[in-house]
Amino acid sequence: MLIQYKQYYLHQRPKGPTTDSDVKVRTVEVYSLAEGQLLIKNEYFSLDPAIRGWMDDVPSYMPPIVLGDVIRSSTVGTVVDSKHPDFSAGDMVYGLNGWEEYSLSDGYFLTKVPQDNQFPLHYYLSVFGAVGLTAYFGIHDTAELKAGDTLLMSAAAGAVGSLGGQLAKNMGCHVVGMAGTDDKCQWLMDDLGFDAVINYKTESGNLSAAIAAACPDGVDVYFDNVGGEILDAALLNINSNARIVFCGSISTYNASEPVPGPYNWWQVLAKSAVVKGFLVSNYFEQFETGAGALAQLLTEDKIQFKYEIVDGFDNTLTAFHKLFDGSNTGKLMLKV
Ligand SMILES: NC(=O)c1ccc[n+]([C@@H]2O[C@H](COP(=O)([O-])OP(=O)(O)OC[C@H]3O[C@@H](n4cnc5c(N)ncnc54)[C@H](OP(=O)(O)O)[C@@H]3O)[C@@H](O)[C@H]2O)c1
Known part of the structure; x- marks a missing residue:
């Protein structure tokens, strides 16, 4: 043997x-x-x-x-x-x-x-694997972000979210992160330079208002990693022609029954928004380029993870x- x-x-x-x-x-x-x-x-x-x-x-x-x-x-x-x-x-x-x-x-x-x-x-x-490349191509390509846009990121202190938020900051965007503990929120603000943060657990029930306060000019891009109640609150705050990058839906993965919603789906029509399903494997041919760019940003101390x-x-x-x-x-x- x-x-x-x-x-x-x-x-x-x-x-x-x-x-x-x-x-x-x-x-x-x-x-x-x-x-x-x-x-x-x-x-x-x-x-x-x-x-x-x-x-x-x-x-x-x-x-x-x-x-x-x-x-x-x-x-x-x-x-x-x-x-x-x-x-x-x-x-x-x-x-x-x-x-x-x-x-x-x-x-x-x-x-x-x-x-x-x-x-x-x-x-x-x-950082050079699926999560780094998801952040890289999700932000640099799918989101169609431009300087001055407001990006709302869920699961922002996670692997995809923390890198994606930093990449958007490097592009001159107003970046707002949502995370589940005050420590994570503090890290996003103090170390990663996010402009505002929301602890979605302590703000539960008040999420839409919390997003409105953190995004005074509305949300141009919502990068959705979680689905559920956070997606619904984000939908109530999107601007006209907003982009929603549908990257993941972790709040539903362990559900034992079908999960209803989103309840505010109508906002996609009302705001002529575009919802884009994102799949990192669609960028397979460009993985080497993406990993090279991330390595360069790491070396230059422009991202941390x-x-x-x-x-x-x-x-x-x-x-x-x-x-x-x-x-x-x-x-x-x-x-x-
Ligand atoms: N489409 C693609 O090609 C692609 C590729 C890679 C990853 N993804 C997706 O990207 C998302 C993030 O993945 P990751 O690998 O970077 O994981 P991660 O963010 O490092 O870890 C998951 C985080 O999600 C948050 N979370 C868990 N349950 C939640 C809930 N019910 N509501 C809100 N937040 C919750 C937790 O942070 P808190 O403490 O903040 O709650 C947890 O730390 C996942 O949805 C994943 O499926 C998609």
Whole structure:
């Protein structure tokens, strides 16, 4: 036998938050590599809100995870053995694999970390990975922002939101962030230079007025990461010809019943607004350009970002829940 390793697989589809009856651990044995295969020792894997969506049996931009399959996730690691012409032992690689200690890959959707890389390896799951590129292309392209616009960002202290807000600040926009704790709001104002912040939990029930106060000229772009009651409050504050970037809907991912709303959808018509569904994978051809631009901004100290690395394979599910109770601080990853 070549190797034995542990992986998380989907045993049953969760109803509500994921439990260890839904996602279980098993040991996989690999006896040899077939031609075209390689074996990766994963150093980190990514914990993303989208993974919860892939556990449901609903049509989406990717097929649902099949019952019995490994939990799909981005990983970064080292090639330990290869029968693939493009990869050799020792290469550092990142791509779509799974919550597992090792990944057997055919090279599909796998990219080499540049040989002259000077950043920590886990940056390829965070600022140079899907969340960094989501912020980059969402703000620089989909949002059609221009200097002087007001951008309202939800889940603003998270991985996508905190980077996206800073990119919009760099473009000369008035940036307002919504987050779930005073500490997160303080960080957005003091360290990231947001113009105003709203703690959506303490302002619950008063959200529309809080947005109106923080956005005296109305909202030109609402970058929606959460859906639900925040989307409804944002809709009541959009300007004519506003753009709504529909990037995510985390408030609904753990719902066990269909979620009604948005209730203020009429505002899209009333304000001739444009709602754009955003999918980072649509920018695949430009990933290298985006990652290069983000690396440059980091080097020039024009953006900062937070990440949280939870240590230990066995802590994966506990860590995953942090995304949904808001206790993660920045891009959440697991160190295998
Ligand atoms: N479309 C794409 O291609 C694409 C790509 C990547 C990510 N996304 C989406 O972008 C969003 C952010 O992802 P991320 O990876 O950057 O995660 P993240 O923001 O780092 O973490 C999730 C945060 O969402 C907030 N949250 C959780 N439940 C909430 C609720 N019910 N209402 C309001 N806020 C809630 C929490 O912060 P608080 O403490 O502030 O509540 C939590 O920390 C997600 O919706 C994700 O699906 C989309």
